[in-house]
Amino acid sequence: MTKAQHLLVILAEECAEVAKAASKAIRFGMSKYKPGECMESNRDHLERELAEVVAVAELLGLKIRDEHKRDKVAKLNHYMEVSVRCG
Secondary structure, X not given: OOHHHHHHHHHHHHXXXXXXXXXXXXXXXXXOEOOOOOOOEXXXXXXXXXXXXXXXXXXXXXXXXXXXXXXXXXXHHHHHHHXXXXX
């Protein structure tokens, strides 16, 4: 396995951890803490998992481009409006 392949596997795993952290935040709220765990809120945990995704992406030489983020925000806003109209 090459270094790039290894990092791609890690990136996929980190993305799965982001999905899990987002699910926990939906189910229990952003400000809630996991019982018996350290004092990390679901928000803190989600932010940490996102930072890990970005770290691995950077190790792969990937760039987080502002224009891609702007495009995504515009698309999200459009479909949220469509969703509101649909009820």
